[in-house]
Amino acid sequence: QTRCMAFRFLKAGSLAYRTTALRRCFICSFGQPLGGEFQMGFEAARTALHFRVKDEVGSLKKVLDLIEKDGFNMSDIHSRPMRSSGSSAEYEFDVQFAESYSAEKLDLLQGQLSSLCSLVKVYGTRDEDIPWFPKKISDLDKFAAKTLDAGAELESDHPGFKDAAYRQRRCDIVDIAKKYKHGDRIPRISYTEDEIKTWGVCYSHLRNLYSSHACRQMNEVFPLLEKYCGYNEKNIPQLEDISTFLKQATGFSLRPVQGLLSPRDFLNGLAFRVFHSTQYIRHHSKPLYTPEPDCVHELMGHVPLFANPSFAEFSQEIGLASLGATDEEIEELATVYWFTVEFGLCKEVTQDGKETVKAFGAGLLSSFGELEYCLSDKPTLKPFEPAVAAKTKYPITEYQPVYFVADSFESAKLKVREFSRTKQSRPFQVMYNPYTQSVEVLNTKQKILDKMRATNIQAEFLRETLASLI
Incomplete structure (x- = not known):
């Protein structure tokens, strides 16, 4: 069996995590009515x-x-x-x-x-206890160069380790990502004949499986990527074209990255609807295998569903929960991400009313072998519960023995929101402002009341509009 080993949190298990003695928590959910529980301010220590x-x-x-x-x-x-x-x-x-x-x-x-x-x-309420997190989208520039692995450096067991030309090619592409800053146009890569052939092998294998194994949302979006972004087996799509398409669809955008980011930095990016994507491709000697995220994994596995509004909201929900989270909380969120965005399954109802299970995780949609395996009778399937998934151990060098099945993207989003609400220890909540592409920290009574007033005005407008249509 062949498999794409491009896992976003490949190195997450090697990170050192700490637990603070004093846990800071203020419980707040934007999925529920705002009430008296928000009357406490946090100005004083x-x-x-x-x-x-x-x-x-x-x-x-x-x-x-x-x-x-x-x-x-x-x-x-x-x-x-x-x-x-x-x-x-x-x-x-x-x-x-x-x-x-x-x-x-x-x-x-x-x-x-x-x-x-x-x-x-x-x-407690000491700001110095809260890990730094980006407040505006341009802050992502501050950690874009802090990659854990991959990029220009290759391990000795990498298929391209002894290929000097391939290693130099990786260095050249990584240098392009290194120079990128927010607001720049994403540089276009002139891919070689070998690179395009490698892409084509992966593309044809995966494309043939999507209709039978991928979720409905994937099959709805993928033809649009072929029409508007140049997706086909003889062309590797450019990040700039895809990013423009995603912005118009859901507000998501792509950003080139040198290699693997830390789980914290990667999740923080999702809070701003930014997906960090590599531009280099796996070695041509093993087109159906890669030990790290490459453009096949990113563009075939991740990108399509970012064009789906419900999935985009779900991904951003995990990102917002990661802002200011402790290392322990990041570890749990990264594991929830692993079992959903990377290796998630979801229920679907067929036209004849039968319930079935399809794949939506990027690690599955970019892996020909595991996409077939995950829907066979070999693995164990469990209902998606974030609290259970967060504590589940997983292998990173073999097919997953356990997959979690969500009822829907909307259901998964609400469950992750509730999970985050009960687990977070930060003494504030955050809201994303799409107009300024910034995060607003809600840590005082006045800030929350201002948001409530704005929300009430919008709700009243919608009520009046609805009444006029009845």
């Missing part, structure tokens, strides 16, 4: 607490009594109901303290409350 209890007589009193007994001085408390789970309803509470407390004292409180609450998180 104070400490806060988030917890969840069952809707039972005395449950809140037990928690507050313990907080008071341990010597904590509360200044604000706000609640919100959770969705009922069976016969058991729960409430969430956000408490802000009047002063800061040590990590040791907070850890002790968290341990004591864990027996009374189904969820407990403590957080």
